Amino acid sequence: MDILGESKLNNDSWEFLTHAEGPKGKIEFTPEQLISEPSGNLFAQSQNTGMGWDPKKLWGTQFMILSTLGGMRGDDGRPIALGHHTGHFELGMLIETVANQIKDDDGIPYSAYCSDPCDGRSQGTSGMMDSLPYRNDAAIVMRRLSRSIPTTKGVMGIATCDKGLPAMMMALAGTPEKPTIIVPGGVTLAVEEGEDTAMIQSIGARYAQDEVTLEYAQDMGCKTCASPGGGCQFLGTAGTSQVIAESLGMTLPHAALTPSGTNIWLDTGRRSALALKNLVDNKINTKAILTDQAFENAMIVHAACGGSTNLILHLPAIAHAVKRKMMKVDDWTRINKLTPRLVDVLPNGPKGFPTSVFFSSGGVPEVMLKLRDEGLLNLDVMTASGKTLEENLNWWEQSEKRHFVRDQLVKSRGIDPEDVVHSLKNSKKKNMTSTVTFPKGNIAPEGSVVKSTAIDKTVIDEDGVYRKIGPARIFISEADAIKAVKDKGPNKIKAGDIMVIVCGGPKGTGMQEVAQITIALKYLPYGKEVALITDGRFSGVSTGACIGHIGPEALDGGPIGKLKENDMIEINIDTINLEGSLDLIGENEENKGIDWGNQQLKNRKIRNDLKPQDGIPEDTILWAHLQSLSGGAWNGCVYDYELIKKNSSI
Structure with a gap:
């Protein structure tokens, strides 16, 4: 292996130049520009001609296209280098379509990337410790990239998945004075005969429990991502983020969840370029779209769709970026009590259609038509189409596109x-209950969250209440927990157990998702009889009695860090009235009551075996402390300079 270069690969492999003639033509500077413009703006045009732009076409309106593009796709569609996930692999096609439309309108497109990780790929790995912290970092980088060319008049964000799209929305929201628009990256196609991208993530646990054969696992694993681009086939955090972008008014109507790589997907990109030019021409900026009323609409649509609980972190962060009111638990509860779930989409059911089918049924505007008819929406808000929501919905209701799809x-x-x-x-x-409930109790004095609409209906009583009393199975790490799920011996998880995963919050792991466990429980035969509570969080695909975001987290002295093996825990979740409780009530199979539990948790000390996950990056530790000073998970895990200054010695 000739690494250093002892010989030539071929006769011309060492050839190079030191000088070139430079581009032909001339930059048509005016005397006024040469005198008054900053040198950076002048040199920028030299850079543009150096990159091959026609020097006669340098003075059009400039637009920035930000994206989370990842991997390298050849002209024939085959991978030259893989991305982190399908969600960003095909985005180059959208960027090209958008850029060409801008050029056709005599504009100048710039393109910049900040690629994103995959929560599915990082489940159960050390990569998960960088997942949520990435969101804040990426939003900062995207804003910096946008601001670095201050001559651009409008910004387009193209993103798809769990952290990249929330980061993009935060970045554009943090650009309030400029016109901006989002083009969601869409979804991967549903597989004709096979497992969806949620179910396949339980394949290891099912194989370990002899539920599937090796041959089956090999076959299903190969075909589940049925096309090379787009977010997952279920309404997890990626899909919900696309829904939120559209319901905020940041996209064109019917842009969320478009099947990636298809003609209608490219058409949405082209029309979005036209829309951005229209926003610039009419001076409609981001803050004119992202109003408090728009955020309320987004919460309503989230509830109607049965969206991911991770948006309880992301939507307040977007509001914070544009200096709007940040929604709190009381706001989410009010909206969910007001708003019925209307959408049947994976993972919620009752049938569980893939996101591509949700799109074909009419997607977000179809949901909003139903909500409009119930008088639930703020219809006079401005949107990225340059029209109000009411005008958009009136168009959609009679549109050729609606009837076609x-x-x-x-x-x-x-x-x-x-x-x-x-x-x-x-x-x-169809007994489709509202989406989320926020249980409190002596284990979760600051609160917690559960997607109550996704609890298996067969374990809910006739009055709509999920009731469970069971023994605590304590796990200091997710790795130990998944071992117990896969175990066949005496340590295995059994029906009736309540799994407790601690040290999963921001200071423990960067607030990891524990989706590999929740997905496994969904597809194991006894899984619906198991509950899970954690100070970490869940993937949007999680279902069942899985209660996360428990606060305070264990490493902040929260009561969850005082629980012991075989403590008796009581869970009550009213899926109708959206109320719930989570309490220690006894130990060793003896129910001693809530008052006993209150006193025990007051007297007990924090467990001495609690610790952050081994190998947690220093970057993540820094993020954990900054977001804690800024109000923590119940304040969107944001960076808030004023709160950091107030709560520290800065």
């Missing part, structure tokens, strides 16, 4: 769109 769903799949996006009347018939 819905007819295609009926003709190609035999699915009635009304079975995907329900009316209020039909959703009640």
